[in-house]
Amino acid sequence: MNEELKKAICEAVKAQQEGCKCDFSIPEVELEHPSNNKFGDLSTNIAMKIGKQQGENPFTIAENLVKQFDSGLGQNDVKGMIKKIEAVKPGFINFYLSNDFFAANIKEILAKKDSFGKSDIGKDQVVVLDYSHPNIAKPIGVHHLITTLIGESIKRTYGFIGAKTIADNFLGDWGTQFGKTIYAFKEWGDRKEVEKDPINELLKLYVRFHEEADKSPELDEKGREEFKKLEEGDKENTELWKWMREESIKELKSVYKRLDVSFDYYNGEAFYNDKTGQIIDALDKKGILETGEGGAKIVDLEKDDLRIALIQKGDGATLYLTRDLAAIKYRTENFKPTQILYVVENAQGLHLAQAFKIAEMADLKNDTELVHVKFGSMRFPEGRMSTRKGKVVFLWDVLEKAKEKALKIVEEKNPDLENKAEVAEIVGVGAVKYAILSHNRVTDISFTWEKILSLDGNSAPYLMYTYARAKSILRKAGEAPKDFKIQSLEKEEESLLKKIYQFSEIVEVAAREYAPSHIATYAYELAQDFNTFYNKVPVLNADKDLKEFRLALVSATSQIIKNSMNLLSIDLPKKM
RNA sequence: GCCCUGGUAGCUCAAUGGAUAGAGCAACAGCCUUCUAAGCUGUAGGUUACUGGUUCGAGUCCAGUCCAGGGCACCA
Helix, strand or coil, X not given: CHHHHHHHHHHHHHHHHHHHCCCCCCCCCCEECCCCHHHCCEEECHHHHHHHHHXXXXXXXXXXXXXXXXXXXXXXXXXXXXXXXXXXXXXXXXXXXXXXXXXXXXXXXXXXXXXXXXXXXXXXXXXXXXXXXXXXXXXXXXXXXXXXXXXXHHHHHHXXXXXXXXXXXXXXXXXXXXXXXXXXXXXXXXXXXXXXXXHHXXXXXXXXXXXXXXXXXXXXXHHHXXXXXXXXXXXXXXXXXXXXXXXXXXXXXXHHHHHCCCCCEXXXXXXXXXXXXXXXXXXXXXXCEEECHHHCEEEECHHHCCCEEXXXXXXXXXXXXXXXXXXXXXXXXXXXXXXXXXXXXXXXXXXXXXXXXXXXXXXXXXXXXXXXXXXXXXXXXXXXXXXXXXXXXXXXXXXXXXXXXXXXXXXXXXXXXXXXXXXXXXXXXXXXXXXXXXCCCCCCEECCHHHHCCCCCCCHHHHHHHHHHHHHHHHHHCCCCCCCCCCCCCHHHHHHHHHHCCHHHHHHHHHHCCCCHHHHHHHHHHHHHHHHHHHHCCCCCCCHHHHHHHHHHHHHHHHHXXXXXXXXXXXCCXXX
């Protein structure tokens, strides 16, 4: 719709241009949805742009363009979709969509169902997504939800617009931390204890290591030594590491299953360990590798305001950055992506900027666009989370509590529901996911139990409830009629129609800005409009013609809520 | 010191440079003999941190100041 209208506006401007024989470049046509209904459904500021360029009164230009439209519109695709066009005060041109347009939109939704809103605007893109990337040998914390859920949602959204997506989980399965855990295990660990509850026991050891290291700093050196041995292929350490990794992945996969998140690859840091040598060679060949303090290998990026990047430690061990560079090279060569998206917290901005810069300097990335999709950190109101200090909330616990709380409410509100536990799982987990996904990605999230477990107001259960109400009407009505006519509209119906047709645009915006929160906000507004409609406008008791239209409207609304929630990977119960 | 993010109602947060800055929570007043009250309607709550600039138009862009969080060589 928007593209067609933009084209039509362009044509009108051209006609105008010829009419007055003036020569000016045509500015890009922008369309927006005015916040106030009295300014129509779509609005363009083109007349103000031209007015500025030509030094003419924008309102006059707008009026002329409207005349142009009234005479010339018939020739193109927009015919019938627009009910009214008007020029307004400073120079806006406002378009009012016709009931035929809305009706066609509803019919399309009912026909395409789950596929409605899909497009091919991303068909030329191959997008590698790097998200979740938890550390193994530690339980996954709530704060991992941000990267995990945003990544999953971006993946789904890009798939929806026709791009090829590759989800690659860059597990934190390599690095000095394993030296520390291995040291701690050898020193204080007990194999049988660990086998009973692997992740939690390993975490305890890791936390203890840091406690002891605070008292005797020489422990850090021990940790580094153990890691060095691991990197050199020491048999005992390799065996321990493999075991820790396996146990961790087992547990991780059960969390991902519960969250409905999936990956195409689990190429963790260890995967790139034998690929770091060629990176160091490549940097050396390019002449950008220098030797720094203590024999460490560095790349000096001071002139780009990116400090000094450490490529190899003084003892020869590699670093996260080196493995990240190896990953850029590997992914570029194997997946030939148009872009690699790193869903990584804000605090790693410098690290990634260094990686991107070096990849460019050393020709490791071809034409691939490297994007840091940054997000704010999750903090307690009183300060930051820290796994090593034991100041974390584990994700599994949050999901359990959410489910528990949801179950209590289900029992209270709807004691006759047959599958209460199942619904409670959907409601609880969905609420947690929505709390993260509806939040603007860039700003910090302050963690409170109250907020993450919130089940009313702007929350997933609100959307689920709305969906369940709509489904309930449809069940009672039997099959939804395929044909209907729109005669006059109640204002609640109008608001709904106007919200519904914007779905595809929102998907595009969410994809372009890597921001699932736009979809969440949109779905919430849609649900609000539906609930208002639900309370004021009878459906099942309406006269036949009206009833058919309203059923179609209810059906379309529930479909759009479902499609939105699919993109957020949030499940919906049919009853609650 | 340098660099990166933020600062919007009491709290938590929305708002593709656009017209009267919106929700939720909390508070108050209403609405269940009609399709699920996990809902709906209404009231109250704002100098968008501050100062200047660009623009027909700024919460949004630019500069400076203040505040908060983060980063800056052997962690990831």
